Amino acid sequence: DIQMTQSPSSLSASVGDRVTITCRAGQSIGRYLNWYQQKPGKAPKLLIYTVSNLKSGVPSRFSGSGSGTDFTLTISSLQPEDSATYFCQQSYTTLSFGPGTKIEIK
């Protein structure tokens, strides 16, 4: 199994801030890296697939980058509705998820 780690585990930021989350894979996964957003009591929602492709309907303030083992999710201007937990997920082999990063709005 490929282990996924994320940092930080949580963060608090203000509306309008630029926020970056890091995800690291235990081995190279090429570009097989996806990001999900989950709000309390809801199912995860696919935001970004294969590192940098935005799912239809996802605001352009979200972006992703990276390759190999190191990846980032960036929110260019944090909005109140972005308060959620974000998970990375590798789809290189049988999938696995990162532990999540909880974003709170100050």
Add this chain to the structure above:
Amino acid sequence: EVQLVQSGGGLVQPGGSLRLSCAASGFTFSGYEMNWVRQTPGKGLEWVSYISGSGSTIYYTDSVKGRFTISRDNAKNSLYLQMNSLRAEDTAVYFCARDWNLDGYKWLFDYWGQGALVSVSS
């Protein structure tokens, strides 16, 4: 509109059984691979099982092999997870999830059910 509506779940004693269902609508169900994913506060999101569109290919995570059975009824647009010999560590919210299979990429989940809580406790 694509929808996955789950039913089942609940409280069951260790060693007991439970069946989860996931009713699909808004897309050609037989054309999509489906999965079950579970979530706990301690272990986070964990993939449980996969089934191909025809039902001919099935995978399980090691911890549920021999105890859980995934199945589908394409005529009823429904996915199932039969869970037997349940253990305390199976306690979780279980989600069904559609595999987008975009350009051949697997394990990319574009639609999820609302989740069902399974609690295993005496």
